[in-house]
Amino acid sequence: MTRRGFLHAGGCGCALMPQATQRVPNRGLAGPLGAEAFRDVGTKVRITNVKVFGVTLPVKEQADRPYVFVRIETNQGVAGWGEGTLEGKAAAVMSCVEDFREFLIGADPMLAEHHWQSMYVHSFYRAGPVIGSAISAIDQALWDIRGKLLGRPVYQLLGGPFDPQGVRGYYHLGASTPAELREARDRAAQLGVTCVKSGIPGYFEWIETRAKIRAAIRHMETLRENLGPAIDIGIDFHAKTSPAVASVLVKEVEPLRLLFIEEPCPPENVAAMRKIARRSTTPIATGERLVASYSCRELVELGVVDILQTDINHVGGVTALWKVAALAEASGVKLAPHACEGPIGGLATLHVDAAIPNFLVQEICSRVEPGEKEKIWAEWMGFPAMRMVNGKFPLPDKPGLGFDLDERALRKYAFQGSRPMARVFHADGSVAAW
Amino acid sequence: MIVEALEHWNVREPGGERSYGVLRLRARGGAAGWGEGPPLTPAQIAHLRQIVAGQPVHAYKVLHARLGGRPGAAAVDMALLDCLGQISGAPVYQVLGGPTRNKVRALTDWSPEALAAGHRAFLVGLPETAFPNPRARFVTSVVERLESLQKEAGDGADFVLEGANRLPPGEAANIAAAVERLHLLFFDEPCALTNLAAARKLAEENVTPLGWGRHALRLAEIQDLLREQMVDVVRLDLARHGVTGLRTAAALAETYYVAVAPYHRGGPIATAAALHLAASLPNFFIQQTPGTGRDARQARAELAGADLETAADGYFRLPAGPGLGLQVNERALRRWTV
Numbered sequence: 001m002t003r004r005g006f007l008h009a010g011g012c013g014c015a016l017m018p019q020a021t022q023r024v025p026n027r028g029l030a031g032p033l034g035a036e037a038f039r040d041v042g043t044k045v046r047i048t049n050v051k052v053f054g055v056t057l058p059v060k061e062q063a064d065r066p067y068v069f070v071r072i073e074t075n076q077g078v079a080g081w082g083e084g085t086l087e088g089k090a091a092a093v094m095s096c097v098e099d100f101r102e103f104l105i106g107a108d109p110m111l112a113e114h115h116w117q118s119m120y121v122h123s124f125y126r127a128g129p130v131i132g133s134a135i136s137a138i139d140q141a142l143w144d145i146r147g148k149l150l151g152r153p154v155y156q157l158l159g160g161p162f163d164p165q166g167v168r169g170y171y172h173l174g175a176s177t178p179a180e181l182r183e184a185r186d187r188a189a190q191l192g193v194t195c196v197k198s199g200i201p202g203y204f205e206w207i208e209t210r211a212k213i214r215a216a217i218r219h220m221e222t223l224r225e226n227l228g229p230a231i232d233i234g235i236d237f238h239a240k241t242s243p244a245v246a247s248v249l250v251k252e253v254e255p256l257r258l259l260f261i262e263e264p265c266p267p268e269n270v271a272a273m274r275k276i277a278r279r280s281t282t283p284i285a286t287g288e289r290l291v292a293s294y295s296c297r298e299l300v301e302l303g304v305v306d307i308l309q310t311d312i313n314h315v316g317g318v319t320a321l322w323k324v325a326a327l328a329e330a331s332g333v334k335l336a337p338h339a340c341e342g343p344i345g346g347l348a349t350l351h352v353d354a355a356i357p358n359f360l361v362q363e364i365c366s367r368v369e370p371g372e373k374e375k376i377w378a379e380w381m382g383f384p385a386m387r388m389v390n391g392k393f394p395l396p397d398k399p400g401l402g403f404d405l406d407e408r409a410l411r412k413y414a415f416q417g418s419r420p421m422a423r424v425f426h427a428d429g430s431v432a433a434w
Numbered sequence: 435m436i437v438e439a440l441e442h443w444n445v446r447e448p449g450g451e452r453s454y455g456v457l458r459l460r461a462r463g464g465a466a467g468w469g470e471g472p473p474l475t476p477a478q479i480a481h482l483r484q485i486v487a488g489q490p491v492h493a494y495k496v497l498h499a500r501l502g503g504r505p506g507a508a509a510v511d512m513a514l515l516d517c518l519g520q521i522s523g524a525p526v527y528q529v530l531g532g533p534t535r536n537k538v539r540a541l542t543d544w545s546p547e548a549l550a551a552g553h554r555a556f557l558v559g560l561p562e563t564a565f566p567n568p569r570a571r572f573v574t575s576v577v578e579r580l581e582s583l584q585k586e587a588g589d590g591a592d593f594v595l596e597g598a599n600r601l602p603p604g605e606a607a608n609i610a611a612a613v614e615r616l617h618l619l620f621f622d623e624p625c626a627l628t629n630l631a632a633a634r635k636l637a638e639e640n641v642t643p644l645g646w647g648r649h650a651l652r653l654a655e656i657q658d659l660l661r662e663q664m665v666d667v668v669r670l671d672l673a674r675h676g677v678t679g680l681r682t683a684a685a686l687a688e689t690y691y692v693a694v695a696p697y698h699r700g701g702p703i704a705t706a707a708a709l710h711l712a713a714s715l716p717n718f719f720i721q722q723t724p725g726t727g728r729d730a731r732q733a734r735a736e737l738a739g740a741d742l743e744t745a746a747d748g749y750f751r752l753p754a755g756p757g758l759g760l761q762v763n764e765r766a767l768r769r770w771t772v
Contacts, residue, residue: 206693206719207643207667209592210584210617242691244666247641248617265691272691275663279641428535428749431716 031106034118042108045149049073050104050138052097053407054090054415055342059372064421066090067342070097070137071407072145074109080144081405083313083348084137085341086129088421096134104138110149112142116319120292132291132314139317140348140401147400153351154401158322160355166392167353169362170195170234173223181226187368188231192390195232195259195361196368198223200249203424203432206242213245217252224256232259232361234285234336239263240433243272250280259361260285260307260336266433274304285309288338292316293323300331307360311338313345318352325356334358340365343377343385348401350393362393380409435490435521436462437514440483442506444473445737445770447701449729454673454700456767457482457509459517461491467516468762469509470703471673482506491517498678503651511676512707516757525710525755530681532714537749541594541619541695543725544583554748555592555619555720558583560600560609569605573612580616590748597624599649603632610640619720620645620667620695630658637664645669647683648697656683660690667719672696672704677711684715693719700724702738706758709742713752721750737766 031046055067065087073079086093100119107115119135120127127135147154155161173196175184188196200216223233235258237246246264253261262285264276277284283306290296290310299305308328312321325335335358339346346364353359364386366374377385381403386393396402422434439460446453457469474482481504489497494514501507519526527533542548544556561575580593587593595618597606606624613621622645627633637644643666646659650670659665668687670680684694694717696708705723712718723743724730735741739761742753753759 206691206717207619207695208617209619211589213617242666242693243663244620244643244692248614248643251641252615269690271661271663278638426535428537428539429533430535 032103035107038108038111038114043110045078045109045145046075047072047104047107047109048075050097050101051407052094053410054094055410055413056416057373057376057413059376062373064088064419065341066415066418067344068093068097068133068137069342069344069410070141072104072109072138072141074145076149078145078148080109080141080148080400081344081403082137082140082142082144082317083342083344084133085313085345086133087341089130089418090415091418092130093133093137096130097137100134100138109142109145112139112146112319115139115142116316120316126294127291127316129289129291129314132316136313136315136317136320136345139319140312140344143318143348143351144400151399153396153399154318154348155351155354155395158318158351158355160351161395162354162357162359163392164395166389166394167350167359167362168194168391169364169388169393170197170232171364171366171368171388172196173198174367176219176222178222178226181223184368185227185231191368191388193231193368193388194391195234196227197234197236197262197363199236199238203426203434204241204245205426206244208245213248216249220253220256220258229257234259234262236262237264238434239266241265243275246276247279250276250282254280254282258282262286262309263288270298270302270304273299274302277304283307285336287324288314290315292320293327296324296327300328300333305333307334307336309336309338309363311340311345312349312352313339313341318348321349321352322356325352325358329356329358332358334360336360337362339363339386343381344401344405346386347381347396347403350395351401354395364393376413380405435492437486437489437491438462440479440486442474442479442482442509443767443771445701445767446772447730448733448770449727450724450733452699452701452724453772454704455506455509456701456703456762457506457513458762459486459491459510459513461517461521463521465491465517465520467491467513467518467520467757468703468760469511469513469516470701470707471506471509474506478505482510486510491521494518495678498676503674503679508673508676508679508704511678512703512758515677515707515710516760519755519757523756525753526677526707526758527710527713527752528755530677530710530714532710533752534716535713535718537751538709538712538718539720540745540748540750541720541722542745544593545725546586549587549591552745552747554590554745555594556583556587557594557596557622557722559596559598569608572605573608576609577612577616580613580618584616592619594619594645595621597622599623599626601625603629603636607636607639610636610642610644614640614642618642622667622669623648627655630662630664633659633664634662637662643667645695647671653679653683653686657686660687660692663690665692668692668694669697670694672698672708672711673700677707680711681715684717688717693717695720695722698722698724702734702740702742703758703760703762705734705742706738706740706753706760709750709753710758723750733766736763737770739763
């Protein structure tokens with residue numbers, strides 16, 4: 001039966017009617033703990049299988065991030081996809097998804113929030129990135145199923161879109177010399193791209209030499225000088241600077257009118273980041289390493305952050321990313337979600353972006369010109385996934401997250417095991433942040 | 435592993451102005467460990483002896499707590515770690531979980547000779563001024579001196595401005611603002627730390643990194659600075675807090691992403707301890723050593739039986755072990771005893 005046939009056969013969405021009126025016996029599928037309470041108010045759709053895929057691409061810059069894809073199957077023939085790629089820790093997330101199997105098998109997939117709460121609260125230990133990424137993958141798949149069952153793209157279920165033309169995005173800048181930068185500026189203008197992001201060169205000690213400080217300032221000045229005033233520039237400090245070093249940098253580059261400075265120090269110490277934020281009017285962005293909306297509260301409350309960047313593959317999927325936006329909304333804090341993993345999370349994040357009033361811009365870790373990775377994504381999805389048109393990611397119009405992925409397409413990219421992220425060191429051999 | 439004897443000598447460094455106390459612990463079985471701190475009175479030495487005698491050498495943290503920052507506590511701490519390293523057949527930095535690095539960034543008093551000798555980071559003092567001094571002229575003279583030193587020493591050289599507790603907060607704030615764009619490594623002890631409100635104002639007004647702590651008696655004083663985001667470099671005095679006190683402070687500072695650069699104006703035994711400490715910390719930044727006047731430096735190398743102060747391209751080598759890796763010259767020690 002086709003999906004649409006299923007949804008419309010014998011009246012409207014009978015599979016979604018509460019069981020109280022259906023009284024269909026549970027065909028040998030024992031529901032998970034707690035499912036009984038929803039017997040009279042849930043649907044008769046049941047999760048029958050949770051499949052986890054590790055996907056290793058033969059692409060150098062993807063070596064540390066084999067994709068972790070999750071496919072949740074149901075007794076109604078509808079399946080949902082989600083992503084929980086965690087750089088450097090693929091196998092741990094895959095294993096963690098398996099740990100959640102018994103939360104899911106036999107459960108009603110429509111209870112996305114209930115399952116989110118159960119996976120998070122019943123883990124007892126508040127989720128770090130491994131649990132967070134596993135929950136993210138499962139939650140995305142549940143939302144994909146919900147959209148497919150209800151016949152709507154997820155962004156419509158979330159109340160969007162704010163911008164029917166799509167979701168404004170930015171690419172990463174490959175250029176660094178003035179000539180390359182001017183070429184990138186012209187190419188971006190041709191394509192309608194309105195925003196790019198770059199990092200700062202080198203690795204930073206707790207206190208830095210003036211040579212290193214000056215090189216970082218010069219790098220940012222060169223970007224603005226050559227990209228011109230018409231493009232937004234985000235600069236990612238990547239939490240490799242201490243508050244002492246970042247304070248100097250943010251103050252000096254204030255006249256460059258950057259769109260944001262990202263992760264000016266590591267994320268655990270909010271007061272330390274506040275110290276940096278107070279040095280400059282340049283907006284501060286952070287959050288890609290944070291899990292669940294709880295972890296963002298203090299940043300918003302203390303006025304530290306202007307832009308939150310939580311990642312739909314780590315924060316806890318559609319459910320948690322939307323909640324981060326909700327808590328930020330009241331304070332006028334914007335969202336520019338991180339996306340540097342595979343195409344499923346990328347497409348999932350567009351749905352949330354489209355449905356929040358405080359959306360700013362969506363990242364994708366791709367260059368202005370597509371490469372090998374983007375070719376594989378298009379081959380999987382059947383369309384150029386996460387490529388912008390006129391500076392915006394088009395919104396999918398299919399139900400759910402908006403793509404059909406045949407799991408057989410992944411076989412070519414069998415899991416080759418976890419690979420660590422970049423490991424770098426200072427001149428004295430001590431550990432440096434990348 | 436039991437401490438059997440504690441000996442102590444107050445020495446004055448030949449060719450230098452400085453005095454310090456040298457301490458030796460002897461453990462049952464023959465190991466002897468060296469430590470260094472401020473000069474001590476006979477009563478203070480007797481008191482230390484009473485607390486330390488009969489204690490196991492591995493209980494350095496227990497004794498650090500029990501001695502509670504008394505004069506000589508740092509010397510006992512270093513000597514216990516020296517013994518423990520020797521008995522374990524390992525450098526002190528390995529006892530402490532290191533090495534975290536293969537060389538140690540060096541900081542010394544500015545001189546063209548130090549630059550020629552391989553130093554790349556320098557302490558520069560404030561100019562002497564007559565009272566009352568015109569503020570603008572004073573601030574300008576500091577900026578001009580630093581600019582001219584940066585020019586003279588070249589792009590690879592960096593500077594720490596040593597406020598040394600001499601300025602009132604307002605004047606310190608003027609200087610910190612004026613040197614902001616010179617990108618000093620840090621401004622050390624810009625003013626007296628008796629007035630936290632003034633220090634907070636200084637930290638909030640300027641991005642010049644601030645070093646504090648040379649006069650701090652307790653870890654809690656550093657905690658106050660860290661909690662209020664007022665310090666960028668923790669400068670607790672090695673001679674007062676020892677390796678163990680600095681390690682505790684470093685663990686606290688790490689949670690604020692703040693570096694440690696132990697204050698050190700003593701002798702070569704503490705220098706060795708500082709280098710082992712540096713090699714054990716993740717958030718160590720730079721180690722100060724006393725000035726490089728040639729006579730004093732040779733004298734220190736003779737006393738320690740180790741050349742610890744040769745810098746190559748701005749870094750010291752890690753000292754050898756076991757223990758602190760010293761061959762203390764007892765003849766020199768007795769010759770310098772006052």
